[in-house]
Amino acid sequence: MELTYQELLQRKLGRYSHVISLRPHQLVRHFQVDVYIFEQQGLKFVEIEDFHSSHAVNLTRGEQKAHITFKPTLEDQRLCHNCLETKLNNDFTVHYDVNRDLNAGQIQIVNGYFVHFFAPVNLQPLPKNIVFIIDVSTSMWGSKIVQTREAMVTILDQLKPEDHFTLVKFSHHISTWNEEMTIANEENIEKAKEFSRQLTPSGMTNINDAILRGSAILRKAHKEEKLPPRSASILLLLTDGDPSYGETNKENIRRNVKNDLGEDVTLFCLGFGMNLDYGFLEKMALDNQGLARKIFEGADAPLQLKGFYDEVATPLLSKIYLEYPENAVENVTRSEFQTYFDGSELVVAGKIVNNSLDSFSTSITAKAELGNLTLITNVGVSDTENLLEKQHYIFGEFTEWLWAYLTIKQLLTQRMIEPDPEEKQRLTDRALEMSLHYGFVTPLTSMVITKRVKKAAPVLTAKKVPPSAGKRKVTGVDSDPHFIIMLPRQQQHVCFNIDEEPGRIINLLTDKENGISVNGQIIGAKKVDTKTGKLQTYIGRLGIVLSDLGIFIDISTESIVVHDSKGRTKFPWNNIFVKKENFSIQVSDQDKFFIFLPIDTSFEVVLHRVWKKNEIHRSFLGFYTRGESQFSPRTHGLIGQFFKEPTIDISNIRPGPEFDKPIATMQVKVHTSSYQGTSNGLPDPQTRAAIW
Template sequence: MCSSEMLLSLVTLLAVLAPVYQAALVISPLNDASPRSRREAEGHQQDISKDGIDMYSVRIVSTITSRFANTVTTSRLKNKNPDAREVKFELQLPPHAFISNFTMVIDDDLYIGVVKQKKVAKVQYEKAKSQGQSAGLIRTANTSPDNFVIAVNVASQSKVTMEVTYQELLQRQLGRYSHVISLRPHQLVHHFQVDVYIFEQQGLTFVEVEDFHSSHAVNLTRGEQKAHITFKPTLEDQRMCLNCLETKLDNDFTIHYDVNRDLDAGQIQIVNGYFVHFFAPVNLHPLPKNIVFIIDISSSMWGQKIIQTREAMVTILGQLKPEDHFTLVQFSHRISTWNDEMTIANEDNIEKAQEFSRQLTPSGMTNINDAVLRGSAILRKAREEEKLPAQSASILLLLTDGDPTYGEKNKENIRRNVKNDLGEDVVLFCLGFGMHLDYGFLEKMALENQGLARKIFEGADAPLQLKGFYDEVATPLLSKIHLEYPDNIAVNVTRSEFETYFDGSELVVAGRIVNNSLESFSSSVTAKAELGDLTLIADVGINDTEDLLEKQQYIFGAFTERLWAYLTIKQLLTQRMIEPNPEVKQILTDRALNISLKYGFVTPLTSMVITKQQRVKKQAPDVTARKVPPTEGKRKVTGVDSDPHFIIELPGQQQHLCFNIDEEPGRIINLLTDIDNGISVNGQIIGAKKVDDKTGKLQTYIGRLGIVLSDLGIFIDISTESIVVRDSNGRTKFPWNDVYVKKDNFSIQVSDLDKLFIFLPIDTSFEVVLHRVWRKNEIHRSFLGFYTMGESSFSPRTHGLIGQFFKEPAINIFNIRPGQEFDKPIATMQVKGHTLQVTRGHQMDYRTHKHGRRSGDAVTCWFVHHNANGLIDGDHSNYLMPDMYSFLDTRGMV
């Protein structure tokens, strides 16, 4: 298709930060069906096409680990028309989510979204269009930022599979987390299924699905720490009426849950050198609050707005507690108050304030500056006269539907005046009523004063929206909260100081741990509570997190680094929004941009450009014959072993290439990803016990392997201690012993106590070598070697640090000359358009080693320095993975 036949455009997409983490769990529709049964399913179903477009399946899979949600939406359709037709996809995102992945397959053409800086993405998109190539652009929009629409022209009889991944950190509000999935397919779907998996280490107190039509198609199962919710509506469940083609799925699928908690310093989780700290104590006495309601009664509030405001204020005032102090300020171009002083919330005063609220009448223009300053002055006077409790929380709540039109109208000046007047002891919340206002102005003013802004949408439920927001801030429990971590151990820590903690919410802090030898990690929390100063201490053993990691991988894997990136970008964008200094603003922008690009998030600073890549059809595996790989004789050497050294054989050129990847212990690197065959192999780096005195280096090795066979639903976790196989039937743990296990088209075999063979259904296998080291060795640890066999059986799209070399690159080696060591000459090598200096040396192939004795065959190779920069596609950091079971995303590398 040319560019005139296809247009991918993001009409609207959420501009607020959020994931994510690249799609670790990619589940295509009808993934469990064989090619034959899939064709039958598509060819012999009731015709429910709409305008000749048949939607075969929609599959939504959300995995939630420790409040961090990864959602993958996969849609599959076919254009049955004799001509091309435009199809629109709509994905409504939650208000804190970031898109992190987008792919689309049209017949055998693969389109992959690559996150770029906005200007770079725009240039690349326009260039592709000018050359007649199919391309697209995904970017954030300024209007309706939570609605994502793609329009694509589909050729006659063509099939389209579209996959979008987004991530978000669930916000705790009113004592629960809410995960919202938009269900708006706009037509009937043959196979519609939603799966939500939840894992919370603290334990689940409740899980519930918000009631909606077709709720009978919902199934919920839960245990102490895990829950699985499915929604699988039939065609009859989806129909608007009997035998009609209109769907009634046009709503949100919402899941609420909460976790166990206590009055303590919260929960700290550590994975791969990154920590996340969740703080949400309970059983605290509420702080008295001092609240000033500042209400816009300008003429634009006439009609339904003022009626709904009166209704909401009467309800809210009735919920004040006897220990609270309050007053009301109403403003148009004039400013007036219900009482010029903070007033105790007794029954008589509340009734008088409610009657005052019932009489609110709109007229005049809008003087926001003087109204907020009047409320601030009332609070300050009460403080100075010591009429308010010493341990209390002071709040201004501004409700307005318009821009400043009277008095000080310059919004920058208003923000500056308010910030200077409020100081650090008053929190400002801004509620923007309706659509015709500068919400950005209100948001900045709130953020500058430790609060937040919220839109109140016009409609019948506006009073409920107003009351709902008030409920979130109605019960302050702590003020002046400071979460502190050890100096020189925790770095790049996200925001850790907060003015107020409200009941039902949660504070989240993340950071990086730089001391690899640390056995425990501690945090202290200090705050002001109703009964006085509060200090809490949290301490967690780092080694204890290994079991936690294993449990998390049941659903999500090592999530903490992605969550740290998510929080950091979000906070940098917030700081950037309110920073007045242009130089500082640019620094914040650059940092947020770099992290967005590194972790593949679509943010206000980045866009996702859609480019075409060739996709080769997957062949059905032939598993009728399998041969055990020979244990003797010369074999092709492709693998990774020792420190960790990669050995790549290029048989067509009779050469070997070697390289190292120097990364910190705990990092996970992708060795091989074959997306067509559903195979992924990741290795986790471990470090020696201490720096080698002779070399001055900390040696690193592969200490753990994670292998995914997604077509079989099998996950293999290999460590130096055991081999764990997971599938739909559960989890089986094997020791390194003489054992043989066969399951479907997959089998494993351990021989000689230290060699593991993994036979795959594509007539190939892996070999893992266990190098045992004496436990009392002062420097070294036991580690693993990994080798591949039968590379020709993998698909041409196979990639990874090892997998990319299954397609042999052309190299040219010349100008061989003496090096610094007489037996290690150096040379110039040209490869993949790069000119590199390489060194001749040798590495060990340990597949022939004998049990109990570390020995092997020496392989002579040309060594590529600097993390194989120029030899491997992209940068080595592109191969860093968020968890042991992720598939490599090659976007931006090739």
Template sequence: MMDRAALRLILLGVFLISASSQPVKRKQNVDIYSFYINSTVTSRYATTVITSRVANTVNESQEIQFEVKIPKNAFISKFRMTIEGKIYDGVVKEKQEAQQQYSRAVSRGESAGLIKSVGRTLEDFKTSVTVAALSKVTFELTYEELLKRRLGKYELLINAQPMQPVADFKIDVHIQEKPGISFLEVKGDLSTDDLANAIKTTRADKDAWVTFYPTRDQQTKCKSCGENGLNGDLLITYDVERPNHQGEVMVSNGYFVHYFAPSDVPRIPKNVVFIIDQSGSMYGRKIHQTRLALLKILSDLDEDDHFGLITFDSEVKTWKNELLKATKDNLETAKAFVKEIRDRGATDINAAVLAGVDMINRHPREGTASILILLTDGDPTSGETNKERIMANVKEAIGLKFPLYCLGFGYDVNFDFLTKMSLENGGVARRIYEDSDADLQLQGFYDEVAVPLLTDIQLTYTGGTNLTKTSFSLYFNGSEIVVSGQITDNSVESFTTEVIAVSKGSNVTYHETVMAKDPSDVPPEDEDFMPRLWAYLTVKQILERQVLLKGQEKEDEKKEALKLSLKYQFVTSLTSMVVTKPQEDEVEVADKPEEGGEAPRPPVPGYSQHHFSPSQPGLAYGHSSEPDLHDLRFMIEWSARSAHAAQTCSTCSRDQLSNAHNPTGECRGCSPYYVNSKSS
């Protein structure tokens, strides 16, 4: 039998040859003669419509493909195909019902496929349809999202990759903001010198317009272009004027939305403890990037901040046993400690997090905000390894006194576990992608929580019901709190909001009363956007807290989210969009991927994800990340898995490939990234 090392070399050669081949070129007999992207942003709520008109230019029927990328935070709300004057609309259904329809199509031998994919910032939507000779098809996809404010700005991301130069290509963006627009900037791959004259911006007091009309020639000669046309992003960033520190309240059509982002309060000194995984799986680039990020973060601490550093593998090591002030001398000593962090051993998350909680609890300071930040790339494999017990231990220790933020590093991290642990303790989880800019991702997250302004924020609304989240542990400079709800009595003449919070040890209160508009004074676009914004935010928040709920409460909230998803035709994790094609009622099902699930494996260039995803043979979907040796190692190990499934690990007696060991000997349980050095 061929030994394993030889098999790896052969597979590596096969993949390298495949990686060097060019992607399949577009068919020359298909003409995308029109490609429009139209995005309207009304009070941070963006609705984007992508319309592609395609002609079959040959005298025989052929399959025509439609593939676009949308932001991960968005919900698809409409998909339509128009063929020879007949309209085929996608219909959003409860996921189980949609899957049954899909299964029936498969059983009849029809060409059914699942349309779903997760990228780093974008998701792929891909479908195809057979078009008759010399006929045309129009594809139209609509998606919706509430733009989130980070570091003092909102970002509208639009991806353009039509796969060929298009004679009639247009991107139109209209932003409408009631308080006025304070600044606007256009960035991204498509905002380059060679495309500068294709971009035009127009500003008015409360409106801004951005247009991008590249010529066919420009679509082939710009830096982010090629013979297949444009391939890049247009990133529009902006912020709004904030004349009222109570926030901006809009009331319309029986709904309200409250945007709260005060900047008239002093920053609160913080107590921050960084808990850093230095287990063996962090070897190489991961640990190097972590050190780089920590060195930069330490330099950004303010002198009245206090901080602590904890590293862990199978053992927990503290820089100092107590929180220290961020003086110049202390920071220099801490940086020397960071430079010596090395990967080794197993992963005792339980002991490490509890040590961080204890460090904060032992050094309380009045008028400060405490933050715990955990960075890890794997499962607990040492000490307490039962995840439920770990979460219970951490929740009891923190007691909702301060938030825990969990950063999951890499593709094989247990993100569900980190998400639940964060949410249980008033924080959030963030995936750090294993790319060349991972250190910048870490720094970017820290920047978002670097300047706390308020703690213990409670928002109340007299006459409001069916409210989205109204309680927040911290508000950070550059962010924004958004609350939406319904008004119990739509005939009221005024609507009152109240915000109570703590600012640097003292209570602050914000009151705001707004006049409810007469419906005739409300612009038509506002009539529809307000209930959709409320529904979007409600569904998002219900799905986020599902991991925390149990029993009847979990089922009731799930039913509410499903009801709203169906009413507003949102493709969420509870629903699917069923697309019925003209050819003998072929069926495809579009699903919303979940961030908590397994992240995509970075592919070799020229390969679509389905080449090494056996569960999705029908549809290919790409990924933008460039591969490295880890990526190739994954594909080699994955390909070898089926041939060597019977081999077992001498240490843990489990399948050797699905339970690979890294060079330190640490069990990485089902990680495809690490090769068992002993068996090599």
């Protein structure tokens, strides 16, 4: 199996980490991992995390590129000498970072989309004002409270002398270590550590009042000007349960906290264990410019707690605004941030609408420890594109995909915290549409892995239909347009084509008894083919009506749109599977669309992609049916009339344009094999049919 994907590596604690799971559960004769790194800014360091087979790892590094290879032999993989079990059962992790300076960051531009990476260094840390709000309800009994004590002692040791802090512990009762924000000197830290060592679980869980108490302490200190004017204020909540005392309505708690904290305080929520509503904590954190993190019970829980604190321990900037050329960009992702923490990275993407731009400028303003900070950069659009085009990416248009990823992530975040049902549905629909269009796995979509089957020989290009073809009935329309009909009694396929003007709509099949109708719209080539002197035509669009189900499906070379009683859903030509109550649809290999009907039949639509810059041809569709015997006897249309094999008479067989493809006149009842726009959808007389 081959899995191709792309991922945005998030910078944490001053490095990017690429993690590959190596758990084959068996010995592998030819086992090799290759990691290639390219960074325009140059590589600051590249490290491979300690690995039990490190002698099989090779690192080659230049200024901008690195190549890591892991190629263990069978002996390297064995758990013991001569045994068949493998010892590969962990992650292969590569850490690296790039060269940085105090500037406006790096901008990458490809195919009309830009991505901006901002991670400045050499800044003095902002003092932080932090309130630790710790759950000591009964559910924290046992290892959780022991690990919390251990983690708090370690975290308190990391406070900087310019920081201010206090601790709030809560169950149904709320108490504080100090009602004032206290400077983080050695004496105060030791007193707070002793308070932490005495934390004892009892009682119920009053989350609402605990957060409001911490907020009140911060607000009072700011009002009395006891805190530095240029500082970052943080509430850090640690809890393992749901609210069970005081205000227990979670929406009311969210509203109370958001109104009380305002825009100047960031809330981080740590959910300890599995028996809690993590979604509630996540929404509450997002409401207040923060984020939530799960802390899993286990021996490393103190490390998880400390690891999260390390990420937010050193704020460098606050109130960050990234601005781009006015009237030159649109659909820009989030570009305003409450706080920038040391070791992280801000990423913004958008679409360039002014294609005549020669240069692209960015302005960044923020509050730093020493004063207001302004950074400006200007890059040449063509220079940036040319540099990136020299690199061979798996996905060439990675800037557009990264923009889509950030946009979808932003929509899902807004959807999570949006109280209005109509706006929530709009955000859901937009996120779903983009997820399907770009093939992202999200909470709204899923990935279906199917076994690739061997592709059958294309019917239209076959010089002779193989004998086995008659065992499976295939009826369809494809190419310019060719109609392929299987005639079992005649033991042969018949192919006929039609000559219609672009824009004409033809009925392919109609079965009123089953409420099914399929129409196709003709499109023309871009210009006349000089070799044949003809303007080739194709099926460019299909409309499938399932009237009994109240469904209409509009299929083009760009997308698939399903209309039903709930509205309109747009799908891209990406791998999807959607199951409805009475039917299902599937796209596989990004070029085959299947509709499975309740009468035990199916339709297949094939997308034939043509290079966009082809001077003559354009992309088109093919349409095939399966299970024709399930349609009613009154089914008609260019294809439908053949589902119940008609009485035909083939005469006047003569040489065709190709020596092995004779042509003939095919009499179908009183009609023949070409459609000239008659209202009943049947062929008109005296037209050619090729016999295969």
